[in-house]
Amino acid sequence: MADPVLSVEHLRTEFRIGGAWHPAVDDVSFVLAPGETLALVGESGCGKSVTALSVMGLVPSPQGRIAGGRIVLEGRALVGLPEPALERLRGARMAMIFQEPMTSLNPVMTIGAQVAEAMMVHQGLSRRQAEAKALAVLDEVKIPSPARRFHEYPHQFSGGMRQRVMIAMALACEPAVLLADEPTTALDVTIQAQVLGLLADLKQRHGMAVLFITHNLGVVAQIADRVAVMYAGQIVEEGPVTAIFSRPAHPYTRALFAAIPRMDRDAQDLAAIAGRVPSLDAMPTGCRFASRCPQAQVGCERPQVLAPLDEAHVARCHVATAVRGNWHQAD
Amino acid sequence: MIFYIIRRLLAAIPTLLAVLTLVFLIVRVVPGDPAIAILGDRATPDGIAALHAKLGLDKPIWQQYVDFIGQSLSGDFGRSMVTGRPILTDVGAVLPHTIDLTLASLIVGTVIGVPVGIWAALHRNRFIDYTARLLSLIGLSFPVFVSGIFILLLFALHWRLFPVIGNARLDDPVDRLDKLVLPAATLGLVMAAYITRVTRSAMLSVLGEDYIRTARAKGVPWRRVVWRHALRNAAMPVVTVVGLYIGILIGNSVLTEIVFNRPGLGKIIVGALNQRDYTMLQGLMVIYCFLIVVVNLITDLTYGLIDPRVKQ
Known part of the structure; x- marks a missing residue:
């Protein structure tokens, strides 16, 4: 296998409950090869999202912390990296899409400004350059008449369209790894299929590795190369999608x-x-x-x-x- | 935005009419004949009838209502029953003092309260937060007539930085400002204490929102997350409270006015109450409500500037 873009080794992420630290993610290890899709499957509360947040360095503090393990993104160890260094990687080399498209966009900023922001922050583009590129990205995620919708606000968008905006924001700087945390769970089934198709298409075009978090095995069969099943903070089974589904x-x-x-x-x-x-x-x-x-x-x-x-x-x-x-x- | 402004302006009209109607009813419902109150117990029936005619109380009630609304809308609130001067003249003479004090306290309150609230929220449960919370509790616990006297003793008598008596000449801006500082600080600090709390809690709740996590996931630096993503969203509750507080400031600054010996709306209201100056009270209620409606209108328009969803 090619060098992994992302490897997680013995990750342990803890939360403080009643004065003591308890692991929500315990000894989780996996690797993600370039262009590969790994599905992280399990029921609510099993630690899937916390695993992704740990990779992003977004574990809510001070009630949560990464207590051990290594996370290596493109050869760079992330755990223990100071916040400014993590900020330079977030959105640039790794990006995350969240489950709730209705609340994950800032209600008082235009869609265009939100998509352009990452490019202004990471690539040092001027507002005008960033907006031009943002428009292209919005077009790529198939938002109809993007030039008109560019100046609209999130409340003027439907759930599916908002999730497309979230995807556009994540893709804006062409990250190596995309962490998708239940990106279709909150959507109607028909919209769900469209968004999944779009994700698969974009992944192919940009050669991203995707960590796809879901509890829906049907979705897994559609998009994953490999599957890791999580239960109570641990990976309990991992293998190629065909092996997991057949045996x-x-x-x-x-x-x-x-x-x-x-x-x-x-x-x-x-x-x-x-x-x-x-x-x-x-x-x-x-x-x-x-x-x-x-x-x-x-x-x-x-x-x-x-x-x-x-x-x-x-x-x-x-x-x-x-x-x-x-x-x-x-x- | 234009349509939103027009809509808010139109919506203010029925509010104003309802307020006028309420004032009219309240004055009529209060027991006792104003003519007897004015002329005293030993008034002759002829005298009472004459005064009724003068006050328009001999007309049918609907006629009184129409006259009242018409006169109020044209700015004619009648004459004070005590001084005999037009009410608008009396109020107009003190209104600049009240507006000065209200605006100055508002500036003190927000300029201190908003940054301290943000600062406290960003350092939640640390020393800065505890200090800010303690100070705002102290600010809220001291009544104005205590803190005002304290400020007077310190800054006017001990250090002699500012005058004790606050009756400024309106045509002299330096004198106006000089006499405004201490009362504005007294009222402003209480407001700052209040705004600090509101800003802190608004900021904390916004910082827990999903879109803040999204912004951080994009790699937006923390400072920019706070200023560009959080602040504008946290502004809504702060603007609401500031708007409500201005209403309180306009009418309730009477204690400050007494301590610093300033003229103002609050003092006139208390004076009119003491002297049972019914026409004055009626006029004051209308003017006060009118000011509140204007403040609410400005608050609504500010909402529209902050949050695009409001304009829909």
């Missing part, structure tokens, strides 16, 4: 697939996952999914490690990986 190994991943309703079968009970995610301040030392896992057995109370199942396919479950390991022994 999900971790019981949590399998439960996620089982929870998708299928049209090709008769009336069925949706398989909801029983129980709930352990809270941050009551995390077990062993497998974090054990209390909800149908296959829980002796050994689950010990800390679990990511072990290989296949080439490039790993899971954090001693049951799943042991079986595979035995097969390998039998070979």
